[in-house]
Amino acid sequence: MSRSAVDLTTCLGEYTLSTPLVAACGTVGSVVDFAAVGHLEEYGAAVAKSVSGTPWPGRTPPRLAGTGAGMLNGIGIQNPGVEAWADEVGPQLGAIPTDIWGSAVGKDAAEFARVAEVLSSAGVTAIEVNLSCPNLESGRMFALDADASTEVIAAVRTATELPIGAKLTPNSERIVAIADAVVGAGADWVVLGNTVWGAGFDIHTRKPLLSGVVGGYSGKPIKPISLRCVWEVSQGLPHVPIVGLGGVSTAEDAIEYLIAGASAVGIGTAHFASPRVGSRILSGLRRYMRRQGMSSVRDLIGSVEPW
């Protein structure tokens, strides 16, 4: 098979991506700076850091920690607020060689909707709704509650005509029910998953590794957890497009997600070790497809063979 015969385009519903790789939210900054070092043309899309309606100060340091296997973060979604973001980053989006998705967070459905509206006007091509932040009313993560998630997605749906991805949490025991609810409310795809709750302690100082003690655990060790979510949703809701992510750092990792049923694959923590990891993953994916005699990456999606 010739090099040009490998078709890497993939679809999330009616939205087409040039490759199945998505640079994950929070791991490529505002995307503008990352564009100078990473090879963003190799990605179908890159997700800018989550922004809220008003500036959020984030947590005090330490906010990032290695654990020996994977990473802990407790940034607290520090961001300048969507208006400041749109003023600074919006005008630069056109120069970036891939689709940029805006990531919306808020304390209630109205804030999510307002953020989505401003992000849409700023020129992003899709809205990723980060449901892994606390609901002002209950203090619980939106993504743990089908009703709260539904309310947010329905509000965002009325605020934008862009495609919407709902980013869920692997901390949920009811991932299929929540995915069903958000798609019913207007999400075009689900993003599975996000960081897993974790903690760590320094045995010399006996202090927590993060100022907030509990934070988000990411990187290689969480891959089986996210793959389980992808598998369950792809089996339970075969019509729902999935962006799978969690612990992807090699082509083999990305291929596993595609086989499990994801139509696109996010890369997060791996960017900190190697900003150009996306190029390596894409080359490996092309080689794998040639070896398998496959001409389209879409043939891989959900191609699990039963025992």
Ligand SMILES: Cc1cc2nc3c(=O)[nH]c(=O)nc-3n(C[C@H](O)[C@H](O)[C@H](O)COP(=O)(O)O)c2cc1C
């Ligand atoms: C430092 C850091 C910051 C992150 N910030 C966000 C964020 O603002 N919004 C969001 O939706 N996800 C955020 N994430 C989660 C990632 O997008 C991704 O879902 C998670 O890290 C799992 O993928 P990985 O194992 O490939 O890193 C962040 C992750 C890290 C490591």
